[in-house]
Amino acid sequence: MTLLILGLILWSLAHFYKRLMPAHRAKLGDKGKGPIAIALIIALLLMIFGYRWAEFIPVWSPPAFFTHINNLLMLIALFVFGMSATTGRLRGKMRHPQLVAVKIWAIAHLMVNGDLASIILFGGMLVWAVASVILINRSEEWVRPEAGDAKKDKLLVIITVVSFVVITVIHALLGVSPFGG
Known part of the structure; x- marks a missing residue:
């Protein structure tokens, strides 16, 4: 369950980043898209494997x-x-x-x-x-x-x-x- 929860948190933070810290995100420009995309891929993998491996x-x-x-x-x-x-x-x-x-x-x-x-x-x-x-x-x-x-x-x-x-x-x-x- 830990991986699943970590995945949800990372997914949410990566998506909320632009809204919660717009000035910081704007400073990164296009270079900021890569790290966010990587964070979202990691979040998806954490959620998928965390869900599949979770105890029923x-x-x-x-x-x-x-x-x-x-x-x-x-x-x-x-x-x-x-x-x-x-x-x-x-x-x-x-x-x-x-x-x-x-x-x-x-x-x-x-x-x-x-x-x-x-x-x-x-x-x-x-x-x-x-x-x-x-x-x-x-x-x-x-x-x-x-x-x-x-x-x-x-x-x-x-x-x-x-x-x-x-x-x-x-x-x-x-x-x-x-x-x-």
Whole structure:
């Protein structure tokens, strides 16, 4: 669990650095991107291995039907995440689509994972996403981008479904069945 918690802390600090110490970050310029990227990669590795190696400590038993809700929420999370990159009509409908997607992802995973390591990982990422939205909203004005072509939204739907299938296959290869069982 220690690696998992250290990973969450490093992930949060690396992301919050720009917001909490903007003058210091600005002094680093483009040279500061490398160390932050390295810190984020290390954080991801700590979280992945910390989660995989954590002892399974059951806290609660999710009902089986939550699996279906989780899968629906994951489709929504992928779609919302993709809204950050779309140039379609949906561009600009939401200020923080990636962070909203992380919140949906975290809640979906909290619904179907009742062990302590899952609660720490997904709960920690949920707290990070909420705090990130608050920090960003306090630190910068948002200029809503203009809506684009509706055809790009159709492409987003296709990319969402393909991404869901790929993620499902990866989960299955890791020994985790996204459909229960």
